[in-house]
Amino acid sequence: MELTNVIKSPILTEKTDKLRSNKNKPVFTFKVDYAANKYQIKEAVETIFNVKVESVNTIKVGKKPKSVGRFHGFTNRYKKAMVTLVDGSELNYLPNDxxxxxxxxxxxxxxxxxxxxxxxxxxxxxxxxxxxxxxxxxxxxxxxxxxxxxxxxxxxxx
The missing domain is CATH 1.20.5 (Single alpha-helices involved in coiled-coils or other helix-helix interfaces)
Incomplete structure (x- = not known):
């Protein structure tokens, strides 16, 4: 799998922002390809953002039922990766951060x-x-x- 296809997008919520602002060990959260493993995620983050990764935790988020009016369906399933950086590393995936x-x-x-x-x-x-x-x-x-x-x-x- 290509390294550019491993990371889909960052997950920006209040919870992930709190984890990201930790000075000692910042944790960044990404939506990643469903078939990607921890080693591929680590390699992709290190090459794309030029930082050292300490650990990677992954979570498979299942689909959830949603309805809009009379139409019923599901949200897509995805894999979430929580990447912990080595002390002193910084990662700016937001523009002008x-x-x-x-x-x-x-x-x-x-x-x-x-x-x-x-x-x-x-x-x-x-x-x-x-x-x-x-x-x-x-x-x-x-x-x-x-x-x-x-x-x-x-x-x-x-």
Whole structure:
């Protein structure tokens, strides 16, 4: 069997992500060809990803009954391989999976956002202070303004 046909796809779930993030012994999970054995899987992972494999565990996942509306059928059976790497080995099968670069970019974005927020808040505070000052000035002008005189109505023969 060709090494390129052994590994079908990575299995990306919350559980496999947790296993993959283990620093000491990361475990990567793949869907593999149903007829592939552990030695072929190990050789394929080592040649394709240029890493050292410590162990390979395989599981045959059977078909499950599924129904969509009135149609009944089964999911396909497949073989799952859990590949444990040697200490210090890293395998990036996700594009742009450089964590350090991602963290640095995130930190820069957060700093830029904080600076923008601080600038916006200072601008808003300045505008509010200016509005309050103009309101006070207008209020004092109206308070000191001359009240209109009330004329008495002359009724009758006064």
């Amino acid at each position: 450089n964590k350090s670069e991602k963290l640095e970019a995130d930190d820069k974005e957060k700093l830029a956002k904080k600076e923008m927020n601080a600038k916006k808040t200072s601008d808003v505070e300045a505008k509010v202070a200016q509005k309050l000052a103009t309101k006070k000035a207008v209020a004092t002008k109206t308070a000191s303004a001359k009240k209109p005189t009330v004329t008495k109505r002359k009724v009758g023969g006064e």
